[in-house]
Amino acid sequence: MSFKWIKHYLPRSFSGRAALILLVPIVSLQLVVSIVFIQRHYEGVTRQMTDNMVLELNYLLEQVNSASDVAEGRLFASDLEKPLAMQIALPSKNTGQTIHTYDDLSGRVIITILNSGLKGVLAVDLLSKPKTVQLWIQTKFGPMLVMFPRYRVAATNPHQLLVLMIFTGILMTVIAFLFMRNQVRPIKRLAVAAEAFGKGRVVPYTPSGATEVRAAGGAFINMRDRIERHIEQRTMMLSGVSHDLRTPLTRLKLGLSMIDDEETDALNKDVEDMTRLLDEFLNFAKVNAEDQTIRSEPMEIVNEVVDNVRRQGFQIDILESQETGLMPIRPNSLKRALENLIGNALQYGTRARVSVRKEEHFFSITIEDDGPGIDPNFREEALKPFSRLEPARNQNKGSGVGLGLAITADIARAHGGELVLDKSDDLGGLKAILKFAS
Numbered sequence: 001m002s003f004k005w006i007k008h009y010l011p012r013s014f015s016g017r018a019a020l021i022l023l024v025p026i027v028s029l030q031l032v033v034s035i036v037f038i039q040r041h042y043e044g045v046t047r048q049m050t051d052n053m054v055l056e057l058n059y060l061l062e063q064v065n066s067a068s069d070v071a072e073g074r075l076f077a078s079d080l081e082k083p084l085a086m087q088i089a090l091p092s093k094n095t096g097q098t099i100h101t102y103d104d105l106s107g108r109v110i111i112t113i114l115n116s117g118l119k120g121v122l123a124v125d126l127l128s129k130p131k132t133v134q135l136w137i138q139t140k141f142g143p144m145l146v147m148f149p150r151y152r153v154a155a156t157n158p159h160q161l162l163v164l165m166i167f168t169g170i171l172m173t174v175i176a177f178l179f180m181r182n183q184v185r186p187i188k189r190l191a192v193a194a195e196a197f198g199k200g201r202v203v204p205y206t207p208s209g210a211t212e213v214r215a216a217g218g219a220f221i222n223m224r225d226r227i228e229r230h231i232e233q234r235t236m237m238l239s240g241v242s243h244d245l246r247t248p249l250t251r252l253k254l255g256l257s258m259i260d261d262e263e264t265d266a267l268n269k270d271v272e273d274m275t276r277l278l279d280e281f282l283n284f285a286k287v288n289a290e291d292q293t294i295r296s297e298p299m300e301i302v303n304e305v306v307d308n309v310r311r312q313g314f315q316i317d318i319l320e321s322q323e324t325g326l327m328p329i330r331p332n333s334l335k336r337a338l339e340n341l342i343g344n345a346l347q348y349g350t351r352a353r354v355s356v357r358k359e360e361h362f363f364s365i366t367i368e369d370d371g372p373g374i375d376p377n378f379r380e381e382a383l384k385p386f387s388r389l390e391p392a393r394n395q396n397k398g399s400g401v402g403l404g405l406a407i408t409a410d411i412a413r414a415h416g417g418e419l420v421l422d423k424s425d426d427l428g429g430l431k432a433i434l435k436f437a438s
């Protein structure tokens, strides 16, 4: 049998679960203890009190039965009425019935003890008169009615104990909850810091709270530092290499131009390709290093890029434009990503279309074109650095180095988003969707 369905009903939050873990055992313990203990205690006290009452009643009975006639018996009884705090009728006109409510547990005890301790019990009525016991008992002179208050034979309800228990229970729960909330806060802060870092933002965070949470926080900070250092080193190394290669390349170009031969054409083209690749790298590294996250309106950047492209005489429309409001983004990186995607669209197609949409947890910029698109099997490949699909097709279409999509995907990831490639239903070409966490 599987208990998976139980998960459905369990609280999801940490404090909820902790409360459950604490409350369930305590409440059940309290319940069991109070039911068993109170019940036992209550019964024991009732038994003792009724036993005492039986002694008094036996004494009364003896006195009445020792009388020689009814009048004397009544006299003896009335003498005892006051000191024993009872009301006595002798002889009683009518005899009642033994009745008690169903849930009156101590009532049963009273009736049992009275029956076993006294001779000639006719009836015990616990119900007809509130808080009063009516007992009919056989005497020499016929049935005698004895009435006495219920509290003389049974402990009063343990209300106070219950009220006290519930009250302290609630108070303790509230206090425990407040403490619990303080324990949860550091975990929430860690989650916020980790989530922000996933979106490429570094928020100030110092570990706090219980040892375990502190340890997790410390580990997170170490990891964050290491990743940041790693990215920095990678960029520095790439730009260093690119920069240093430019000088020999320039020399090579110079040397080739001196030769001035038909055969050097191919070599010249290679050198040019290499130069462009290095430039691309350097540009990327520079933007990456300098671009700071600031709050800006993505729609403005989209408009700016689209206007630039349009001014160059390309056909590009903005289909949907939703203001997303100020977002924490790196404006130059976003610009670069857009230029890459729009550049591709117009390089491999003839017209492009841009739409900006705001969703609940992210905003997306979609670029569609009417080119050949990318076969689903090659989409992953196209995102890798230096991958150029179908070289035959690309050769006539200008010469890229195959970094555009890789850089764009990287920029999306640095914003806690992703780059998705799809087929454009309307234009038939590629549909590139840039998703950014907002």
Ligand SMILES: Nc1ncnc2c1ncn2[C@@H]1O[C@H](COP(=O)(O)OP(=O)(O)OP(=O)(O)O)[C@@H](O)[C@H]1O
Binding pocket: 340, 344, 345, 346, 348, 349, 369, 371, 372, 373, 374, 382, 383, 387, 388, 389, 390, 394, 399, 400, 401, 402, 403, 404, 405, 406, 429, 430
């Ligand atoms: N809009 C598009 N339509 C069809 N194919 C595309 C499109 N965009 C990219 N591709 C394919 O994906 C490959 C990788 O694109 P990517 O932008 O990374 O490199 P590139 O355009 O060749 O060079 P560059 O680094 O100059 O952008 C391209 O070579 C091309 O084959």
Ligand SMILES: [Mg+2]
Binding pocket: 340, 343, 344, 400, 404, 405
């Ligand atoms: Mg490209």
